[in-house]
Amino acid sequence: xxxxxxxxxxxxxxxxxxxxxxxxxxxxxxxxxxxxxxxxxxxxxxxxxxxxxxxxxxxxxxxxxxxxxxxxxxxxxxxxxxxxxxxxxxxxxxxxxxxxxxxxxxxxxxxxxxxxxxxxxxxxxxxxxxxxxxxxxxxxxxxxxxxxxxxxxxxxxxxxxxxxxxxxxxxxxxxxxxxxx
Numbered sequence: 001x002x003x004x005x006x007x008x009x010x011x012x013x014x015x016x017x018x019x020x021x022x023x024x025x026x027x028x029x030x031x032x033x034x035x036x037x038x039x040x041x042x043x044x045x046x047x048x049x050x051x052x053x054x055x056x057x058x059x060x061x062x063x064x065x066x067x068x069x070x071x072x073x074x075x076x077x078x079x080x081x082x083x084x085x086x087x088x089x090x091x092x093x094x095x096x097x098x099x100x101x102x103x104x105x106x107x108x109x110x111x112x113x114x115x116x117x118x119x120x121x122x123x124x125x126x127x128x129x130x131x132x133x134x135x136x137x138x139x140x141x142x143x144x145x146x147x148x149x150x151x152x153x154x155x156x157x158x159x160x161x162x163x164x165x166x167x168x169x170x171x172x173x174x175x176x177x178x179x180x181x
Contacts, residue, residue: 028083033081033082033083033121034079034081036081036121037079037080037081037119037121037128038054038063038064038079038081039054040081040119040121040127040128040130041063041064041077041079041117041119041130042054042064044130044177045064045066045177045180048177049068049069049070050066050067050068050069050180051066051067051068051069052064052065052066052067052077053065061078061111062076062077062078062114063077063078063079064076064077064079064117065077066180068180068181070181071181073180073181074113075113075114075115075180076111076113076114076115077114077115077116077117077132077180078114078115078116078117078135079116079117079118079119080101080103080116080117080118080119080164081101081118081119081120081121081128082099082100082101082118082119082120082121083120083121098165098166098167098168099120099129099165099166099168100163100164100165100166101118101163101164101165101166102161102162102163103138103142103161103162103163103164104160104161104162105160105162107135107138107139107142107162107164108139108142108143108146108162109139110135110136110139110140111135114134114135115132115133115134115135115179115180116132116133116134116135116138116164117130117131117132117133118130118131118133118164118166119131129168129174130174130175130176130177131166131171131173131174131175131176132173132175132176132177132179132180133166133173133176134179138164141164141165142162142163142164145162145163145164145165146158146162
């Protein structure tokens with residue numbers, strides 16, 4: 001029988017660990033970022049008394065099915081995540097720090113009982129900033145902004161890409177979990 005060997009561990013900072021430093025350099029792919037966002041949202045929902053289930057698949061229209069047991073209300077969440085994004089300071093005369101998420105033409109359509117949870121992960125050691133927005137508001141914003149964008153362009157070419165922006169401070173959508181109850 002082999003003798004067990006004891007290893008003495010020295011106190012070492014993670015920053016001194018070359019393996020840890022290499023992991024910091026790895027750029028996360030879109031799928032990993034999306035999944036991280038969905039799990040952050042799931043955790044927040046459960047901590048607030050909701051019952052929630054993640055949907056699976058690549059071509060899904062809904063990321064999380066949500067039930068609030070006290071009222072029996074069922075809603076759907078589409079999660080959009082951005083990581084360490086630089087804020088947009090000024091958009092057509094509006095002041096204040098905003099963050100943006102890439103959307104698509106399909107987000108111009110309002111869906112019943114659908115909400116968007118857009119979140120900003122600034123630092124992996126801190127909770128993200130969560131913004132819960134009704135699909136009606138997202139659709140209205142995305143349509144309006146795309147129309148303005150097309151009017152400002154000299155070449156009239158329309159792509160499917162859209163942008164959704166949220167003001168960080170003073171936003172009615174920040175931590176707006178009660179809208180799902």
